[in-house]
Amino acid sequence: SQQGEEDPQALSIQEGENATMNCSYKTSINNLQWYRQNSGRGLVHLILIRSNEREKHSGRLRVTLDTSKKSSSLLITASRAADTASYFCATGGGSNYKLTFGKGTLLTVNP
Amino acid sequence: DTAVSQTPKYLVTQMGNDKSIKCEQNLGHDTMYWYKQDSKKFLKIMFSYNNKELIINETVPNRFSPKSPDKAHLNLHINSLELGDSAVYFCASSPTSGETQYFGPGTRLLVL
Numbered sequence: 001s002q003q004g005e006e007d008p009q010a011l012s013i014q015e016g017e018n019a020t021m022n023c024s025y026k027t028s029i030n031n032l033q034w035y036r037q038n039s040g041r042g043l044v045h046l047i048l049i050r051s052n053e054r055e056k057h058s059g060r061l062r063v064t065l066d067t068s069k070k071s072s073s074l075l076i077t078a079s080r081a082a083d084t085a086s087y088f089c090a091t092g093g094g095s096n097y098k099l100t101f102g103k104g105t106l107l108t109v110n111p
Numbered sequence: 112d113t114a115v116s117q118t119p120k121y122l123v124t125q126m127g128n129d130k131s132i133k134c135e136q137n138l139g140h141d142t143m144y145w146y147k148q149d150s151k152k153f154l155k156i157m158f159s160y161n162n163k164e165l166i167i168n169e170t171v172p173n174r175f176s177p178k179s180p181d182k183a184h185l186n187l188h189i190n191s192l193e194l195g196d197s198a199v200y201f202c203a204s205s206p207t208s209g210e211t212q213y214f215g216p217g218t219r220l221l222v223l
Contacts, residue, residue, distance in 0.1 A: 030210075031210055033210065033211065035214075037152075040217075041216055041217070042115070042201055042214035042215050042216045042217050043154075043201070043203075043212075043214040044214070045211045045212070045213070048210060048211060086152060088154065093205070093209070093210035093211065093212060094208050094209065094210045095208050097142065097144075097159040097161065097166045097167050098144065098156040098159055098167055098169070099146075099156065099212055100156070101153070101154040101155075103151070103152070103153055104152050104153075106152075
């Protein structure tokens with residue numbers, strides 16, 4: 001069953017702007033991850049945030065997690081054309097032996 | 112030095128045929144997975160294997176049979192292909208109980 005729901009489904013911005021994507025999930029979690037998928041390619045892990053963390057940074061990425069609202073957001077600052085991709089949140093993994101993905105947000109960064 | 116590789120990259124075939132997709136990882140991981148991504152880009156787990164043992168079979172039709180000859184390989188055989196099998200199939204791997212998964216480039220299957 002689908003766990004995460006991202007919004008927006010598609011986002012188009014200009015280079016240099018910030019992009020924010022949101023993800024909601026249904027069940028309790030140990031962690032939440034974000035993955036990027038470039039067109040025609042496999043998924044690449046970006047960042048993992050644990051259920052006891054509120055915020056995490058990695059380079060131009062900032063992830064927040066609100067377990068009371070069962071939601072997470074991914075902020076990409078100072079976006080670049082190379083950030084154009086689909087972004088997925090995922091829950092599970094580890095001893096769960098599977099990731100459950102949301103529908104993804106297609107981000108287009110225009111030069 | 113590709114971490115997770117899949118062959119073939121593209122597969123176009125007729126309904127009713129049988130086909131196989133191969134996956135290999137050189138990361139030394141114990142756990143491997145098959146995911147299916149449909150035309151709307153929705154990703155769903157199909158199978159998980161840990162140390163060559165089947166852990167998860169997520170209500171996948173019997174026409175799909177995974178095989179893990181060793182920890183570094185997880186192949187997927189599909190019998191009697193149907194139109195609805197058209198999708199992108201991703202292999203992934205992780206250490207046992209590892210939360211992050213490493214994905215292959217995908218195999219684009221088109222059933223005509």
